[in-house]
Amino acid sequence: MxxxxxxxxxxxxxxxxxxxxxxxxxxxxxxxxxxxxxxxxxxxxxxxxxxxxxxxxxxxxxxxxxxxxxxxxxxxxxxxxxxxxxxxxxxxxxxxxxxxxxxxxxxxxxxxxxxxxxxxxxxxxxxxxxxxxxxxxxxxxxxxxxxxxxxxxxxxxxxxxxxxxxxxxxxxxxxxxxxxxxxxxxxxxxxxxxxxxxxxxxxxxxxxxxxxxxxxxxxxxLAAPAVTRIVLRGLDPAAVREISAHSGVANYEIRMDVCEMEAWSDSTDLIIREILDSGGSIVSVIPQEGMGIHLREWLQPSELLTEGDLYKCLP
Ligand SMILES: Nc1ncnc2c1ncn2[C@@H]1O[C@H](COP(=O)(O)OP(=O)(O)OP(=O)(O)O)[C@@H](O)[C@H]1O
CATH class of the missing domain: 3.40.50.300 (P-loop containing nucleotide triphosphate hydrolases)
Structure with missing residues (x-):
């Protein structure tokens, strides 16, 4: 252009x-x-x-x-x-x-x-x-x-x-x-x-x-926790919605008979178990490293505003 x-x-x-x-x-x-x-x-x-x-x-x-x-x-x-x-x-x-x-x-x-x-x-x-x-x-x-x-x-x-x-x-x-x-x-x-x-x-x-x-x-x-992308099939939308109401699911998308879910990494086992127990099957499970993990190698932690919410400090 x-x-x-x-x-x-x-x-x-x-x-x-x-x-x-x-x-x-x-x-x-x-x-x-x-x-x-x-x-x-x-x-x-x-x-x-x-x-x-x-x-x-x-x-x-x-x-x-x-x-x-x-x-x-x-x-x-x-x-x-x-x-x-x-x-x-x-x-x-x-x-x-x-x-x-x-x-x-x-x-x-x-x-x-x-x-x-x-x-x-x-x-x-x-x-x-x-x-x-x-x-x-x-x-x-x-x-x-x-x-x-x-x-x-x-x-x-x-x-x-x-x-x-x-x-x-x-x-x-x-x-x-x-x-x-x-x-x-x-x-x-x-x-x-x-x-x-x-x-x-x-x-x-x-x-x-x-x-x-x-x-x-x-x-x-950078600050976001790692997620796992789970692709599953064999569940109807109501069953997917029920599992997705679990706090460990970050978001999900249903496409035809396949569903893609992003689960917070520490909830991955639990979510997979729920999918299998509900009669679904797992197509793939891929950890999403996210760039934050790579970038962190180059950064130093700082003490700056570790606890406060910056916007609360603003006039
Ligand atoms: N005027 C210059 N003449 C010759 N080489 C230069 C000049 N300016 C920068 N360089 C070289 O270009 C490279 C990139 O330098 P630059 O200062 O942009 O990197 P940087 O990522 O900002 O590093 P730092 O954090 O150390 O400042 C370095 O190898 C540096 O020696």
Missing amino acids: AIEDLTGEEACELVALYDADKIYGKRKVLQNLTLAVVAGQCTALVGKNGSGKSTLLRMLAGLTRPTSGRRWVRSEKLVTGYVPERFPPFSFTPAEFLLSAAEVRGIDKAAAEKEMNGFLEQLGMDRFVHVRMTQFSKGMLQKINLIQAMMGGPELLLLDEPLSGLDVKAQEDLLRVLVSLKRDGTAIVMSVHESTLIEQIADRVLLMKNGQVVQETRGDR
């Missing part, structure tokens, strides 16, 4: 890559990447160090061009916030740095000051507004790094390891801010190692390996 022909749902796309490669010297660090970023959607990039996450974020930001393939952007005026992996301890105060960054981006001074103070307060940094950043810890610098990207109402927010250096309280504060931006329609793409951040905010998770997206899953599937 020609990019110029995007209509309907695709019109929500803010930026997209088509068959994009990035080559440094002889090394292909991104290969055949095709992906679109949609307003209000949060995408998490997961993968080992060197798998290409930062390069992909820079390419989406327009900071590096594809060696081949294309980057499409809805408008050259797309308001984009970018949080680089490293943020140096500039010898400015947050007020000096953030307000001049806002001025460069054409944000009105009074509005910038109001927005800056709001973010500083939300991230517990308001006391340090006039302190030189050379005295800041890694976590404090990261908060300023995040604020510079979030100011000016970005339509697209690109975050390279946003939780880096933040303590648990700061992670929770940031998560609240990100959820609220996402609710207002900001698209977020972030490289991330913490599973809880993904579970709380990501709509989709892309697993990267050697510069390619090798797996894609929904963010909420």
